[in-house]
Amino acid sequence: xxxxxxxxxxxxxxxxxxxxxxxxxxxxxxxxxxxxxxxxxxxxxxxxxxxxxxxxxxxxxxxxxxxxxxxxxxxxxxxxxxxxxxxxxxxxxxxxxxxxxxxxxxxxxxxxxxxxxxxxxxxxxxxxxxxxxxxxxxxxxxxxxxxxxxxxxxxxxxxxxxxxxxxxxxxxxxxxxxxxxxxxxxxxxxxxxxxxxxxxxxxxxxxxxxxxxxxxxxxxxxxxxxxxxxxxxxxxxxxxxxxxxxxxxxxxxxxxxxxxxxxxxxxxxxxxxxxxxxxxxxxxxxxxxxxxxxxxxxxxxxxxxxxxxxxxxxxxxxxxxxxxxxxxxxxxxxxxxxxxxxxxxxxxxxxxxxxxxxxxxxxxxxxxxxxxxxxxxxxxxxxxxxxxxxxxxxxxxxxxxxxxxxxxxxxxxxxxxxxxxxxxxxxxxxxxxxxxxxxxxxxxxxxxxxxxxxxxxxxxxxxxxxxxxxxxxxxxxxxxxxxxxxxxxxxxxxxxxxxxxxxxxxxxxxxxxxxxxxxxxxxxxxxxxxxxxxxxxxxxxxxxxxxxxxxxxxxxxxxxxxx
Numbered sequence: 001x002x003x004x005x006x007x008x009x010x011x012x013x014x015x016x017x018x019x020x021x022x023x024x025x026x027x028x029x030x031x032x033x034x035x036x037x038x039x040x041x042x043x044x045x046x047x048x049x050x051x052x053x054x055x056x057x058x059x060x061x062x063x064x065x066x067x068x069x070x071x072x073x074x075x076x077x078x079x080x081x082x083x084x085x086x087x088x089x090x091x092x093x094x095x096x097x098x099x100x101x102x103x104x105x106x107x108x109x110x111x112x113x114x115x116x117x118x119x120x121x122x123x124x125x126x127x128x129x130x131x132x133x134x135x136x137x138x139x140x141x142x143x144x145x146x147x148x149x150x151x152x153x154x155x156x157x158x159x160x161x162x163x164x165x166x167x168x169x170x171x172x173x174x175x176x177x178x179x180x181x182x183x184x185x186x187x188x189x190x191x192x193x194x195x196x197x198x199x200x201x202x203x204x205x206x207x208x209x210x211x212x213x214x215x216x217x218x219x220x221x222x223x224x225x226x227x228x229x230x231x232x233x234x235x236x237x238x239x240x241x242x243x244x245x246x247x248x249x250x251x252x253x254x255x256x257x258x259x260x261x262x263x264x265x266x267x268x269x270x271x272x273x274x275x276x277x278x279x280x281x282x283x284x285x286x287x288x289x290x291x292x293x294x295x296x297x298x299x300x301x302x303x304x305x306x307x308x309x310x311x312x313x314x315x316x317x318x319x320x321x322x323x324x325x326x327x328x329x330x331x332x333x334x335x336x337x338x339x340x341x342x343x344x345x346x347x348x349x350x351x352x353x354x355x356x357x358x359x360x361x362x363x364x365x366x367x368x369x370x371x372x373x374x375x376x377x378x379x380x381x382x383x384x385x386x387x388x389x390x391x392x393x394x395x396x397x398x399x400x401x402x403x404x405x406x407x408x409x410x411x412x413x414x415x416x417x418x419x420x421x422x423x424x425x426x427x428x429x430x431x432x433x434x435x436x437x438x439x440x441x442x443x444x445x446x447x448x449x450x451x452x453x454x455x456x457x458x459x460x461x462x463x464x465x466x467x468x469x470x471x472x473x474x475x476x477x478x479x480x481x482x483x484x485x486x487x488x489x490x491x492x493x494x495x496x497x498x499x500x501x502x503x504x505x506x507x508x509x510x511x512x513x514x515x516x517x518x519x520x521x522x523x524x525x526x527x528x529x530x531x532x533x534x535x536x537x538x539x540x541x542x543x544x545x546x547x548x549x550x551x552x553x554x555x556x557x558x559x560x561x562x563x
Contacts, residue, residue, distance in 0.1 A: 004062045005029070005469050008048055008078055009069025010036060012437060013094070013116055016462035017068055021469060024484055024547050029057045049077040054085055064090045064469045070116075072097060083108070092468050096346050112468055119464050120457035121350030126208070127433045127453040128339050128355065128405040135463070137205040137476030137487050139172065139515065139541065143354075144205040146174060146476065151200040158198060162190045165204075167526040172515055174476075174543050175203040175485050187507040187514070187530065203485075205476070211359030241311040248307050249273055252300045259293060276304030333383055334361040336402035341365070342389035342419050343410030347435060347457060349373040351407060356380055363398050365389040390418045395426050405431040405452075413437055420451055470549045475541070484546040487515070492538040503540075504530040512544035 007018045010032040021028040022041050030036075030043040031053060046053035048069065059065065065082050067075040072095050079091055090110040095101040101113030119136070126133035126145040133145035151158050165173055176186040179199025188194075196202065249272050256268035275297065338361040341348050352362050364377055364384045374384060387394035389408070400406060406423045408416035413436050420434045431452045436442040439456040446454035463477040467486040476487035492499050498506045503514050507530075516525040517532060518539040524532050534540060 005064045006057050006062050007066045007068055013458040014068030016458050017465045020466040031057050049081050059085045062089050066092045066469055068094055116457050116461040117346035117350045119461040121354050123460050124351045125354035128407055146205050149202045151196045153198055157196050159195055161193050161195050166190050170207040172205040174205055177201040185511045241314050245307050245311050338363055338403050340398050340403050340406045342408045344371050344373050345411050348409045392422055401427045403430055407433045409435040467546055470546055486546050487543045489539055489541050492534045494536045498534050502533050512542045515541040
């Protein structure tokens with residue numbers, strides 16, 4: 001029996017999820033707050049959090065509810081209303097707040113938190129690193145990029161047997177689609193010695209490499225000194241008022257030493273500083289002076305009070321405000337081989353964290369000085385330039401001509417396109433990755449403007465939501481020829497349909513690709529994996545078509561390992 005799934009909130013991400021589930025033959029219903037034209041699925045229109053709307057969509061009989069809207073507050077309202085109407089419904093909740101999501105997962109049964117930004121960020125990061133990733137896969141506590149190899153007559157793998165790739169631990173075979181669309185599963189193709197032919201498609205996960213190149217101390221010092229060229233932008237107000245203050249003190253000192261011959265330069269300087277700063281001292285300098293000197297002293301007191309007040313105000317703003325921080329950010333701008341991220345939104349901050357974890361130097365350009373993620377990136381020592389990334393001057397200040405890649409990931413598609421075009425004009429060899437939320441125009445933008453990658457977060461994240469709706473904790477997913485596949489870790493229990501069977505036999509019967517097995521004492525991979533038998537307590541990592549996921553819990557639903 002196909003599961004009854006409700007998708008609540010049909011923005012770009014939600015509608016893509018609805019379409020994918022319908023393509024997989026699921027019984028799926030959408031809920032939206034306004035009519036959708038040309039929709040080819042059943043959709044209920046109404047207040048998303050209202051009980052009557054959820055009841056009209058069949059919430060009492062639903063197995064899964066996907067909260068796909070971007071409004072997290074409204075998603076929580078829908079969650080509570082849905083659980084009142086159906087306490088056992090499985091809820092997949094779109095949340096960016098990871099701490100809240102973790103707490104909800106631990107508190108509520110059958111609750112899974114997913115984030116569009118967290119799902120899309122690794123693909124953006126891999127694209128910036130030069131990998132043409134179409135998805136991600138979490139294996140061995142790492143996120144692996146997934147890419148598709150299309151075999152043509154010039155491909156170096158053409159004619160090679162699939163068995164050559166089976167044992168490589170740095171490359172996981174994920175999915176195989178033969179050119180003749182014959183019903184040949186990957187394991188059967190490997191064991192039969194099948195070779196790759198023209199027109200075949202092969203999906204692989206490749207182990208990511210971490211950059212460990214050390215930076216000499218002289219390079220760090222030179223970068224700091226080179227950063228002082230930005231000082232005039234952040235500290236010129238302090239510099240000008242400091243010069244005015246020194247000139248005021250010097251002028252007073254010069255007058256006292258010139259008109260009162262009995263006063264030494266040091267005494268005059270001491271009195272001038274005390275008079276102007278308000279500290280006082282050495283009053284005998286003007287105690288027996290002429291009236292003109294006393295009038296001059298009064299004038300200098302008034303001028304000094306104004307100058308010192310302005311100087312203190314600007315100095316406090318520089319030190320206690322954001323100007324000093326901006327100066328240090330500018331001083332730490334990488335000089336070469338770095339990655340520039342334009343836009344510190346949810347996708348930008350997640351992508352930055354991914355790249356830092358892989359050992360890359362990252363620079364962020366953000367126009368909002370009060371951005372909520374600034375403290376997060378600065379805690380990871382990531383420098384930030386405050387400015388408009390669409391301006392060539394800002395991109396040049398980021399040393400774009402010597403950068404490896406630029407990612408335009410603001411929430412505005414037009415702004416991203418403008419940033420990317422300006423970046424190509426300044427640094428034609430720099431790899432440019434563009435965020436374009438509308439998946440229909442993303443492909444056209446890449447074709448027209450010839451960017452290295454134009455990625456749509458809804459397009460990247462939707463398969464993960466759709467896969468998770470079909471059950472279990474999904475470790476990865478992707479689409480090949482409109483067929484959705486998923487990677488999953490399943491716990492082998494005594495009543496599991498695969499328990500006691502050899503991996504080779506189970507994989508050919510159920511059409512899945514085994515990745516590896518975790519037993520109580522070892523991890524089994526490669527040819528040993530195909531020869532192993534599955535026992536209770538083992539955790540089998542596998543990939544399979546989403547349409548066949550239901551056979552994993554045909555006996556006992558949702559016996560899936562949480563990792």
